Structure formats: C-alpha cells, structure tokens
Amino acid sequence: MSLKNILVALAAMGATVVASPAKSKRAAAYDGNPFEGVAMYVNPYYRDEIHDLALPQMTGSLAEKAKQVAEIPSFQWLSARPTTPVPTPYAGLFVIYNFPDRDCSAKASDGELHLDDNGLERYQTEYIDPIAELVKEYDDIRTIFVYEPDGLANLVTNLEDSQPKCQGAAEAYHLSTVYAMETLNFDNVALYVDGGHAGWLGWPGNLNLTAEVFGNAFKEAGKPKSVRGVATNVSNYNAVLQRDRAPAYTDPNPNWDESRFHEALAPFLEEHEFPAHFIVDTGRSGVQPAGRESWGNWCNIKETGFGIRPSSNTPTELLDAFVWVKPGGESDGTSDEEAVRYDTMCSSNSSVIPAPEAGDWFQDYFEMLINNANPLQGLLQKQGQEVC
Ligand SMILES: *[C@@H]1O[C@H](CO)[C@@H](O)[C@H](O)[C@H]1NC(C)=O
Ligand SMILES: *[C@@H]1O[C@H](CO)[C@@H](O)[C@H](O)[C@H]1NC(C)=O
Ligand SMILES: CC(=O)N[C@H]1CO[C@H](CO)[C@@H](O)[C@@H]1O
Numbered sequence: 001m002s003l004k005n006i007l008v009a010l011a012a013m014g015a016t017v018v019a020s021p022a023k024s025k026r027a028a029a030y031d032g033n034p035f036e037g038v039a040m041y042v043n044p045y046y047r048d049e050i051h052d053l054a055l056p057q058m059t060g061s062l063a064e065k066a067k068q069v070a071e072i073p074s075f076q077w078l079s080a081r082p083t084t085p086v087p088t089p090y091a092g093l094f095v096i097y098n099f100p101d102r103d104c105s106a107k108a109s110d111g112e113l114h115l116d117d118n119g120l121e122r123y124q125t126e127y128i129d130p131i132a133e134l135v136k137e138y139d140d141i142r143t144i145f146v147y148e149p150d151g152l153a154n155l156v157t158n159l160e161d162s163q164p165k166c167q168g169a170a171e172a173y174h175l176s177t178v179y180a181m182e183t184l185n186f187d188n189v190a191l192y193v194d195g196g197h198a199g200w201l202g203w204p205g206n207l208n209l210t211a212e213v214f215g216n217a218f219k220e221a222g223k224p225k226s227v228r229g230v231a232t233n234v235s236n237y238n239a240v241l242q243r244d245r246a247p248a249y250t251d252p253n254p255n256w257d258e259s260r261f262h263e264a265l266a267p268f269l270e271e272h273e274f275p276a277h278f279i280v281d282t283g284r285s286g287v288q289p290a291g292r293e294s295w296g297n298w299c300n301i302k303e304t305g306f307g308i309r310p311s312s313n314t315p316t317e318l319l320d321a322f323v324w325v326k327p328g329g330e331s332d333g334t335s336d337e338e339a340v341r342y343d344t345m346c347s348s349n350s351s352v353i354p355a356p357e358a359g360d361w362f363q364d365y366f367e368m369l370i371n372n373a374n375p376l377q378g379l380l381q382k383q384g385q386e387v388c
Contacts, residue, residue, distance in 0.1 A: 305372025
C-alpha cells in the first residue's frame with residue numbers, strides 16, 4: 001500500500017515549511033481562487049523520473065528541454081513515491097486516487113482496495129483519515145487536491161453498465177466522496193472533484209445528471225468550504241478552447257472543448273448548489289486534435305505534445321487554473337496483449353506502441369511530448385492579455 005509514501009510526502013513538505021519562519025497559517029488559508037498568491041509545487045517524483053530515467057537516454061537540445069520540463073509544477077498522485085520538496089511558498093498539489101473497486105469499467109487502472117475485502121471502510125480509515133491528519137498537522141501549507149479521476153464520472157454514466165462491478169461500486173463511490181469531503185474540510189485545503197471531460201460528461205444529456213451526482217454528495221457532506229469545484233480532462237488530450245473548428249470525432253457534441261464544457265455545466269452545478277469553478281489538465285493537450293480516431297480513445301494518444309503551462313492566469317472567470325495532472329511520460333497502459341491489465345484501447349490505431357504498463361516510464365512518449373510541445377496553444381486571450 002502506498003500510504004506510507006503519502007505520509008512521507010506530506011511530512012517532507014511540512015518539515016520544509018515548518019523550518020521556515022516566514023510561513024504562517026494565514027498564508028495557507030484562502031478566499032476565492034486557491035491558486036492565487038502561491039507558487040505551485042514542483043512534483044519531486046516526476047522531476048526524479050526525468051533526471052533518473054529520461055535524461056540518461058537524451059542529449060543536446062532535447063535533453064535541455066527535458067530539464068525544463070522537470071521544473072514545471074505538476075500534481076503528485078498519492079500512489080507515487082515521494083522525495084524532497086522545494087523550499088518556496090507553494091501549494092502542494094495531490095491527486096486522491098484510490099476508490100474501492102476503482103475504475104470499474106477499465107482494466108489498466110484497477111486499484112488496490114476492493115469492496116469484497118472491506119474496501120469502503122479501508123478507504124476511509126486507512127487512506128482518507130491519514131491524509132486528513134497530515135493536512136491538519138501541516139496547516140501552514142495550502143494543499144490542493146484533485147479528487148478521484150474517472151470515479152464519479154463512472155458513477156454518472158455507468159449506472160446501467162452491464163458490468164456488475166460498476167453497479168456495486170456506485171453506492172461506495174458516493175459514500176467515499178461524502179466522507180472525503182467532510183473529512184478534508186480545512187481552511188488550507190481546496191478540493192476539485194474530477195468531472196471527466198467534454199467527450200464524456202460534456203454531452204448535453206449528461207450535464208444535469210453530473211451536477212446532481214456532485215451536488216448530492218456535496219450537500220450530504222454539509223457543503224464543506226474546502227470543496228472548490230471541478231477538475232476536467234485529467235489525463236486526457238482535449239483542447240481547452242478552440243474557437244473555430246471542432247475535430248470531426250466530437251460531432252455532434254456542441255460542448256466539444258473543455259471551456260465549452262465548463263460553460264455548459266456551470267448553470268447545472270449552480271442549480272444543484274455545487275461550486276462552479278474549474279481547473280483543467282493541459283499536460284498533454286498541446287497538439288489539436290492530436291492523432292485520435294475517436295473520442296473514446298484514451299490510451300497513449302499519438303501525435304500530441306505538452307500543452308499550456310500551469311498557471312492561474314486564465315481566459316475565463318470559471319477557470320481557476322491550468323494544471324498538469326497526468327505526468328507526461330508515464331504510460332496510460334500496456335500494449336502487451338499477454339499482460340493481465342491489457343486493455344485493447346492501448347493498442348488502438350490512435351496509440352503510440354509498444355507501450356509499457358500503466359504508470360511506467362515511456363521514453364518514446366516523453367520525447368514526442370517535448371518535440372510537439374505547444375505552451376501557447378494559440379487562441380487564449382483575456383482582454384488582450386497574453387496567457388502562457
Ligand atoms: C435537473 O435535474 C433536476 C433533478 O435532479 C430537475 O429537478 C431539474 O428540472 C433538471 N433541470 C433541467 C434544466 O433539466
Ligand atoms: C487500424 O488501421 C488499419 C490499417 O489502416 C485498419 O485496417 C484497421 O481497421 C484499423 N483498426 C481500427 C480499430 O480502426
Ligand atoms: C478523468 C477523465 O476524464 N479521464 C479521462 C481522460 O481522458 C481519457 C481519454 O479520453 C479517458 O479515458 C479518461 O477516462
């Protein structure tokens with residue numbers, strides 16, 4: 001179990017900040033956009049991956065660019081081995097990703113907790129409680145969470161799933177979410193519930209249902225202040241804003257990029273009393289529409305690059321920040337048909353193959369992301385202001 005690692009990660013961040021007299025609880029609490037007034041944390045695990053796994057295989061300008069990527073802030077998944085943090089005023093960025101019977105409809109990302117093995121209770125007491133203890137103990141650090149990528153989205157769209165595993169998981173996901181929202185409600189915490197992406201929950205028929213699922217959990221938890229909004233497109237490849245043309249594969253969804261999705265979802269969230277603020281994962285959306293044949297393709301999509309850099313300077317009021325959540329260069333899933341966790345999506349015509357196991361370092365993919373990097377991605381302007 002990764003729990004020990006989580007403790008080490010948060011404790012290491014805390015130790016750094018505690019040692020610095022300039023920090024205070026005041027600085028960690030916030031009103032409004034939690035990304036403002038703090039630098040985002042450079043994920044030390046990702047930086048180490050680049051230095052230890054990627055750079056020894058690289059030379060020249062490509063290597064120089066890789067070193068720059070290593071210093072770009074990104075989220076740390078709470079299943080990752082942490083190392084030493086950076087000593088600046090920052091917000092810790094973490095992904096909570098450990099639902100019991102996780103990703104009930106996919107094989108590549110099955111988790112460690114299972115409902116037939118007391119998974120719901122273990123999620124609460126062995127996973128969420130210790131995280132809460134630490135954010136409480138280190139209350140001089142602002143901590144921003146992305147909550148359970150794909151989790152509630154599976155609940156929204158897979159209720160009638162033919163897979164019994166998804167039906168059984170629905171109630172457990174709901175209870176887990178309510179528990180996490182209640183338990184992680186601290187002044188120094190901001191939590192964004194994962195909301196899938198435009199090509200999933202962005203379909204007009206899914207918007208109200210999505211808002212209802214989120215709103216119900218939020219209200220049942222007592223509307224905790226630290227629940228700030230919705231994270232979208234985590235690990236995905238969608239454009240944030242493409243004014244002029246929709247990729248053919250998005251037809252006929254009118255909400256075919258992430259900003260259109262945010263705008264369409266916001267009124268429904270308000271109706272269900274859920275806070276309508278967003279963050280969007282732009283880590284791998286640098287090339288549009290990338291080498292994807294259909295919107296359902298999700299595994300190691302070819303012909304894309306690193307996207308807009310993390311920033312709280314965004315073109316709309318709804319969007320709190322661009323963030324990098326999925327570490328670009330870690331595989332989405334193996335293309336090896338013999339592997340236990342093999343998913344046919346990972347050897348589709350839209351994927352870079354051969355690919356290693358989910359989470360393992362994928363050097364060819366990382367180099368492709370650098371070669372196609374597009375930090376500006378055009379089109380993004382807020383009253384004449386450049387966003388980069
Ligand atoms: C959204 O769903 C709720 C039920 O949760 C319903 O009362 C409401 O009328 C719906 N709104 C729209 C615009 O469909
Ligand atoms: C993949 O591409 C090949 C060759 O272009 C084609 O024959 C095949 O049907 C494609 N497979 C899918 C799933 O689209
Ligand atoms: C959280 C989320 O929406 N993740 C999705 C990212 O995009 C891929 C590809 O479309 C999906 O498979 C993931 O579920």
